[in-house]
Amino acid sequence: MLEHLELFFRSIFVDNMVFAVFLGMCSYLAVSKKVTTAVGLGAAVIFVLGVTVPLNWLLDKYLLQDGALVWLGPEYADYDLSFLSFILFIATIATMVQLVEIVVEKFSPSLYNSLGIFLPLIAVNCAILGGSLFMQTRDIPNIGLALNYGISSGIGWFLAILAIAAIREKIRYSNVPAPLRGLGITFIITGLMGIGFQSFGGMLTGDNEPPEETQNTTAETQKEKEIKKEIEEDEKAISYNEALNK
Secondary structure, three states: OHHHHHHHHHHHHHOOOOOOOOOOHHHHHHOOOOHHHHHHHHHHHHHHHHHHHHHHHHHHHHHHOOOHHHHHOHHHOOOOOHHHHHHHHHHHHHHHHHHHHHHHHHHOHHHHHHHHHHOHHHHHOHHHHHHHHHHHHOOOOOHHHHHHHHHHHHHHHHHHHHHHHHHHHHHOOOOOOHHHOOHHHHHHHHHHHHHHHHOOHHHHHOOOOOOHHHHHHHHHHHHHHHHHHHHHHHHHHHHHHHHHHO
């Protein structure tokens, strides 16, 4: 349970797709002018990541990894299909994005028209592919954690685009210097928000107790000081006795 919670909050705040690794910036900047469209695209990203990351985990576990085909028989144990990762991951993502596009067009034509070309472009959104590739490189052990990672990464991206959309709606009425209007002030705000999100890292990785190696080093240093102090006291005692004998 703790492992799931830590992965959930780390994916949202510390490893946020936008503020930590700056993935999905094209749609993040283009569709964040209105909160309504940002919410629609953010929900679509959550759905796509929540479905494609577990599916790609299954592909990686039982097809792509070195020796993953052993379930077909011992003669397939030496096969390594990891070079097909990009192709299969993108094919899975494109399939799910096509499904999302059909559903949005059917049930919300206004949102479909608002999102425009950026809805089908989710298929080539680097944040979506990044979620599957990060899942692969982090060696997530089971499909439950893969599902957790996909949904939490989508929520992190959703919060990022929702926050910047709300700020951009308000900043429209602010006295922004002419050279910074538009994307200029948006990049500045994104950088500041990224710093804020990174500050959450200490809540998950911070520890009041120093590492074991540091503790050992401190203990050795203290012991050396004690030995040095004893030697100095012995030298003083010898010098005092010699002075008395004289």
